[in-house]
Amino acid sequence: MDTYDVVIGGSGTRGQTAAFDLNENGLEVAVVEKSDRPGGTCALAGCQPKKWFYEAAEAIAKSRHMEGKGIVAAPEGNWNQVLEQKHRFISRILEGTIQKLQKAGIDLMAGTATFLDDKTLSVNGKRMQGQFFVVATGAKPMKLSIEGIEHVITSDDFLDSNVLPPSILFIGGGFISLEFAHFAARLGSANQRLVILEVSDRPLGAFNTEMVELLVKASQTEDIDIRSSVDIKAIEKHAQGFSVRTAQGDSFETDLVVHGAGRAPDLDTLELDAAGVEYSKRGITALLYNNLTLPTAGHILQFSFKN
Numbered sequence: 001m002d003t004y005d006v007v008i009g010g011s012g013t014r015g016q017t018a019a020f021d022l023n024e025n026g027l028e029v030a031v032v033e034k035s036d037r038p039g040g041t042c043a044l045a046g047c048q049p050k051k052w053f054y055e056a057a058e059a060i061a062k063s064r065h066m067e068g069k070g071i072v073a074a075p076e077g078n079w080n081q082v083l084e085q086k087h088r089f090i091s092r093i094l095e096g097t098i099q100k101l102q103k104a105g106i107d108l109m110a111g112t113a114t115f116l117d118d119k120t121l122s123v124n125g126k127r128m129q130g131q132f133f134v135v136a137t138g139a140k141p142m143k144l145s146i147e148g149i150e151h152v153i154t155s156d157d158f159l160d161s162n163v164l165p166p167s168i169l170f171i172g173g174g175f176i177s178l179e180f181a182h183f184a185a186r187l188g189s190a191n192q193r194l195v196i197l198e199v200s201d202r203p204l205g206a207f208n209t210e211m212v213e214l215l216v217k218a219s220q221t222e223d224i225d226i227r228s229s230v231d232i233k234a235i236e237k238h239a240q241g242f243s244v245r246t247a248q249g250d251s252f253e254t255d256l257v258v259h260g261a262g263r264a265p266d267l268d269t270l271e272l273d274a275a276g277v278e279y280s281k282r283g284i285t286a287l288l289y290n291n292l293t294l295p296t297a298g299h300i301l302q303f304s305f306k307n
Contacts, residue, residue, distance in 0.1 A: 002030070002107075003130070004027075005027035005132065007121060007129075007134075008029065008133070008136060009032050009136060010135070012043065013040055013042050014138075015031055015040065016097070018136060019101070019106050023106050029107070030106065032111065033109070034111060038094065038101075040138060041139070043097075050159065050179070053183045053187065054183070057182055057185075057186040060077050060186040080163075109128070112124060113270060115272060115277075116274055118276050135277075138266050139263035141155070142264045144261060146235060147235070148235035148236055152171065152235065152257045152259045153259065154258075155176050155259065155260060161256075164187070165241075165255030166193060167193040167194075167195075167241070168181070168255065169252055170194075170197070171257065171258065171259055171260055172197075172259070172261030172262060173197070173200070173203025173205075174204065175204060176260040177261075181194045182224070185222040185223065194225065195224075195225045195252055195254065196227070197227055197252075198226070198230060199231055199232075200228060203216065231246055232245070233245050265282065267283070
């Protein structure tokens, strides 16, 4: 059985930051990653690769706004070219993540981690022990109680799509759906049909109302149809694509349905009860260790080691 000072679940930005900081303080550290692509969502399928699409879409949007005002014709976007650049960028991150961990002497373990007790993990059946554990497993698309939800792709899938179909429907009116819809509006075909369905009374509920209203108006000029107070009941697959039915009696025909309705802490496989970890659907709330309660932020356990 392998034994470490600290075992970290998750190789994303937070997991790596903890791993390198602890390693520099002389601790034996291992990182466990269940994905076949170490590096985390932000680096591989979110914050960083998303910038390739953002920069191209913004350049096109600015040029369109300047048509007839010094710009003769706005450039045409090419989704596949942006996708190719994103893939090249990600490949460097994957290689760099593994090399940096190896160089620092941090063990990277591939597999799904499950707590057996407060000192022991099982990783694909192999046991490993740690004096401390850091849970940095990130988040995953929130579970949605919609009939036919298996037909929906995730935001990760969307940014890996080789082709943008003419019609796309986004579930949820958060910033992911708004961003992706604008990417498609500028990098997809000229006749792109884009719909966003939000269950609340307005999209982007956590943001300033006036700013959201301006964004909705700007989206409408790009033929992005944003609808609020919509409760999706079922998604049906047929030969031509998908039918999305709502409780309000409406039906939307589309070629692709994308889950943009938020994410939830990725804790399902950890068996946190076995380690005495308190948690809720919002994430970890506290760790009980030797009768000491260590409060945590969000669903990340953060331990501070001082010399």
